Amino acid sequence: GAVVSQHPSRVICKSGTSVKIECRSLDFQATTMFWYRQFPKKSLMLMATSNEGSKATYEQGVEKDKFLINHASLTLSTLTVTSAHPEDSSFYICSASTLRGTEAFFGQGTRLTVV
């Protein structure tokens, strides 16, 4: 299957700082990327959907000014957690799919810890 690389796999940051997470499709063009987060002992929850070259669509309850998503190219989407707080500590995972594809390919996830 296609490969999606997510970086970093783990990050620890201080409260109030911003953190950027990258999601790259290595061997295909990802017209659509999805960002999920998972709290401990909870399900993965969709945060937002981004299509290349357009603004991301956020799920209800997700602050778009806090979780900035950029999908400027067909192989890269970034999620920036701005002014991070301890409650933002979570597991973030991206997935990517092609224009006509029915399968989404997942990155390995990023464990964010805000101290």
Place this chain on the structure above:
Amino acid sequence: GNSVTQMEGPVTLSEEAFLTINCTYTATGYPSLFWYVQYPGEGLQLLLKATKADDKGSNKGFEATYRKETTSFHLEKGSVQVSDSAVYFCALTMNYGGSQGNLIFGKGTKLSVKP
């Protein structure tokens, strides 16, 4: 709303044991159902899927049957191996044709297989 409930882990089995991981869903309509697997340090990978009632998905010795009458999609394998140790996620989507854009996940079940 739509949701997925899967059995809590961790599940610990001996090699060659029979595996069942229960998954039930709630959906307003006719979802497509999926099992994903996440091996340590890797992203989620699609294990199998079923897009309509009575379909059976199978892959790598794993099977799951879409049971509309019991709203279930239990994962089974007749003889597990140490290499099957991973976290397993049940998921659904209401997307037409089963495209995996907007997935609703269960919490995941960690499986450990001992030699």
